[in-house]
Amino acid sequence: MRVFIVLFLLCLFGFGVAVMRIEINRSGRTISQLQNEVEIKEARNQYLQLExxxxxxxxxxxxxxxxxxxxVPAKPHEIIVLDDK
Structure with a gap:
């Protein structure tokens, strides 16, 4: 009976490790996609600033x-300055 409990706990631990690895990989892909989006948006922003x-x-x-x-620009003799008095 004790062997089955230990085996069950080991299987449970292995399953937990597998689930954690899957989540870490998924999170890594999400982070990578978000970093790519940030780089694209930064490049677009730089282009728009130059524009x-x-x-x-x-x-x-x-x-x-x-x-x-x-x-057309006004010629100097065409400019009349009025005082605010």
Missing amino acids: ISRLSSPENITRLAREKLGL
Whole structure:
């Protein structure tokens, strides 16, 4: 009877170890997938930051104003400054 109890406990322990290994492997895969997602999102964020810098540059804004809106810089003799008095 004692042998069966020891065998049962050993089987139970082995089953527990197997379940733990399966969970560790599953967690490892999940962590790996999440790390890949983070890397992709960081690369996308870096690209978007560069796009923001490029699009908000004064040269680009001037070019877009000229091409899309037909605006041109004012010549110095066309500028009139009004006082707030």
